[in-house]
Amino acid sequence: MISKHLHLSFITLNLFFGGDTVAEDDDVRAQLDKLWQEVNSLKEMQALQTVCLRGIKVHKKCYLAVEQPKHYHEANEDCIAQGGTLATPRNLKENNDIREYAKYSSPESKEFWIGVTDIVKEGQYVDVNSMPITYFNWDHAKKEPTGGKRESCVVLSLSAQGKWHDEVCRTQNKYICEYLIP
Numbered sequence: 345m346i347s348k349h350l351h352l353s354f355i356t357l358n359l360f361f362g363g364d365t366v367a368e369d370d371d372v373r374a375q376l377d378k379l380w381q382e383v384n385s386l387k388e389m390q391a392l393q394t395v396c397l398r399g400i401k402v403h404k405k406c407y408l409a410v411e412q413p414k415h416y417h418e419a420n421e422d423c424i425a426q427g428g429t430l431a432t433p434r435n436l437k438e439n440n441d442i443r444e445y446a447k448y449s450s451p452e453s454k455e456f457w458i459g460v461t462d463i464v465k466e467g468q469y470v471d472v473n474s475m476p477i478t479y480f481n482w483d484h485a486k487k488e489p490t491g492g493k494r495e496s497c498v499v500l501s502l503s504a505q506g507k508w509h510d511e512v513c514r515t516q517n518k519y520i521c522e523y524l525i526p
């Protein structure tokens with residue numbers, strides 16, 4: 345009975361759509377997929393705009409400081425979960441931008457995790473994508489990096505005018521996420 349009913353419905357559909365249901369189904373599905381993708385990319389853009397409104401936008405990046413201190417790895421995962429990464433200054437200007445923003449957003453804080461580590465190989469600093477770091481801003485006055493194998497994660501220190509220190513990755517620090525904006 346049910347199958348007979350389905351069969352009849354199919355014939356009705358065929359009549360209604362002019363007998364070309366399969367092709368049109370594919371067409372509709374493709375259009376739906378496309379719409380769905382557009383909705384998702386709009387959602388992503390909106391999320392980024394929200395981040396930018398809460399943080400600061402500099403050129404094609406937004407920075408957002410997180411006040412809740414975390415271990416390096418938790419901080420890194422949190423940034424990724426929000427659609428970004430730990431902030432990674434690529435030159436002096438970016439370092440200064442991040443420093444100024446951190447100073448303004450969180451004046452009581454001294455140190456923030458950035459996306460620089462030498463966990464895998466001592467002395468070989470990489471970013472969150474395991475690519476070698478080419479710009480450094482070590483606090484040479486304090487002979488940083490000082491930690492050797494014990495300290496493999498890097499903070500930007502406001503008390504050292506934005507210079508970098510290596511620290512034990514399990515230290516709880518505030519951190520700054522960065523988001524690339526289209």
Ligand SMILES: [Ca+2]
Nearest residue numbers: 490491510511
């Ligand atoms: Ca150190």
